[in-house]
Amino acid sequence: MKTFDPWPVFFHREWKRNCPFLTGFTITGFIITKMTANFTEEDLKNSSSFRNTRSADQP
Template identity: 60%
Template sequence: MRKFDPWPVFFRREWNRTWPFIVGFAVTGALITKFSLGLTEEDAKNSKFVQRHKKL
């Protein structure tokens, strides 16, 4: 007789509970990556935030 393996049941239940968080995290990460890679050196030079936090 095979032993019962609880892992498939556990992962199915946890996936049903956490998929919105995982998808939201992926979408947010993709948007942040897209916008941050779109910045240029000229944008950084004109940024008040970069100028204020620039380390000399």
């Protein structure tokens, strides 16, 4: 006798529920990655938020 395997049912239901979240997370991560990949050292030196972060890291 074949036993019931709940994983396909569970996976299908959870995929439908989480698909919009995963899609949004992927698109947001891609945009942030593309934006930060274009930064140069000069851009980082001129950034006030980067300077504040670096000064907080140093003792």
